[in-house]
Amino acid sequence: MGHSSRLRRVFFVAVVFTETPVCPKSPLSDDVLVVLRTGATEAREKLPIHFQTVLTCIPDFIIYSDFEEDIAGHRLHDVLSEVGEGLRQSNPDFQLYNQLRAHGRDGLDYETLFGSGAGGATDNPGWKLDKWKFLPMVDRALRHRPGAKWFVFVEGDTYLVWQNLLEWLAKFDPGQPHYLGKHMYIGHVLFGHGGSGFALSNPAVRKVSQRWGEAQAEIEAYTAQEWAGDMVLGKVAKDVGIDMFWAFPHLQGDSPSTMDWNVSKLGREPWCYAPATFHHLNGGEYEALWAFEQRWLLDHRTSWTSPRFRDVIKAVVLPRLRERRDAWDNMATGAEYSTEAFAKLSEEDRRALSPAERQAPGSFEGCRAACESKPGCIQFSFSPGRCTTSTELRLGHAADAPCLEYSNAAAKCLRPAGPRVDSLSSSPEEFIHAGWIMSRVSDYVKLLDGSCVRISEEWVI
Template structure:
């Protein structure tokens, strides 16, 4: 073989070897990206501010914004963003609690809306990753190894810590069916109860001087202006625990999804108690099925009582909310609404749009959003008359005295409601059931269901409740 042939053969071997090495390198990078925690830099939605113009910066999980962020232009509708500019905003840390199975679906809407107007916030989760330029904080890291290895709820957590998001399985997303014991068929929800106590230390460490800590979830909508006005009427130097009351057995606590507020002294009491009762509190969490209940028990043990905050802290969605409702010697109508719960990302965007329009049109006067305002602007335009394929969520079943098994027609159901002076709406189901209500809800689509509202009575009820010359607060 000639020297030139040897040279060509040698060059070919080097080229082949180089190709093999390059291919191996690509395989390694792909393998490494799959086993490492996912870092999400771009999301499938239009952010209001671009990354180049964003004024939010990441500081170990706490995000601080400046005034420039209040005037960014929307890429979708070019409308000006109006954020409240009130004394005290800098003293509040908003804590958004989420989890790996829902974060990518729900957190972007929060970053694009509520959290845009939040000077200081932290996103706590069961998985550390970057979403929209914000790093989440894994608050389960300081749960004991014994608990992580012995409790079935941590199977999801352990797999994701080892393998990243690719370790998630379809069954990890589970069912959203909410029973009286929560979403027991949802592994992400089951794991969530372990975050409530650890997140107290995690966020206190990041913002130790905050006067108020406001805890919301990824499906909670927060009205900033109303929150500021509310907490300004409370003393942050005292141990305070504000939230929508609920109960499991004899334990009354603030419902997590409705949002709750803790003052700095209350936070420190929980933190100090946890340091000396770690094992005991982990065993308590094993026995309980709701983490907000565990936190409520601890607050009671350290002497911090709950301020029952219904209706301001609200567990309802807009479509199933009765703004005429009365409970606990309070009437919702003239109270400000601070939170809604179970809000889908689309509903978060819709509420944000209303919130922005409200702030824009009320610059010269009070911009407090009352339940009355929610009803007049968002519910009333959607109701009235008869609506087919719609369920307005009436609950009181109507019976025929002469024939208890009588199956009503839609017209008969309407006439029964019309014949009762306190009936404001009715629902007729295809099986002949007729339901009525003394409240008024917007409702939701449902095939073959017919709903109707007595709009003249609803208007009279609005006149009776009045225009709210005085704003009512839970104090």
């Protein structure tokens, strides 16, 4: 069974893809070019779901890759042909690219096709190529659609909440050089995280494109020394006088199954705001969000209102929480109770452990009792000999799901998922099990809903 098919177990949603989707109506729709960036190692796995869902409502989009090909009747354009020929022949980052040009997909092996993998796997051939796409992509997009007011850039596992994005962009003056992004830093360079999606107004794209045309060799030399193309773009934007707008929480680096719904950044918590993107989605999550959006648009045909994060969690996350889910990792990342964890405690801290905490590693019920004994604990995970409790609410994934790819919030596997569910040598008792204190989940939702009273505007502008 394929990688994406197995992951569809994360969400159990019946979705009917109709020939005529319900699409938001906005005067801005025709003035936005959506640019989807991908690569040969992932395109066949990640793109088809886009063509069945969100892209059916987007009037104009283009796909840039490292390999010219057609997928499901849509053309993928080789954007790396814009990079200097000498560089493509001399820099080892282009080994996969040159191989693709010489042999096509026939030259790809299983390990290369696996994708970028956990933590970004910066030694993966596809990942090495990706950083070279950003500046050529911006330049090509401008040539493709010079009159677009906005250019929105996303990745193959980014979900674009199109109705919300249009309403949000309409609040900015497209005649000014805007760069809207989910803030990240590498060293002193601020940039918009590529997987979270970012938007550039027409004047901003023109400034960046002009800089690329004037200093391509210089920018390529800089790119060769770095590892993240979105960071290179951020530096170039700053060099031409464009400051990035900090777009949190509208642009998200995580998916609905992995994000912390109450995380606070820049003095904002997502709950009361409107999402424009999610990242690191698998096919099942795409279907769930698309079904949610279609229902939302149908239900709000006469009284338009934007869905907020709280509406998403209530529709696609809360119904999947249980007192217990077997073979499930809910990514609990708080206090750990295990022989190894106890050994690291000081004698004083060991004596301070409550009876429930001491017994937590012994059973699922003991782990639950430890969580219930701590007022802020809302969920926990248990595997033989290890209990982890958490004050953060997350759904998580089936225990056989692979590690997340790189993002600022998930640069590594947050915790081991235990034996694979499909491993014939493993018994169910060996799996990781997830639990939620459902009464506290209900209280959590009521508390956060109440906080929206002080949020007069669901948009950060």
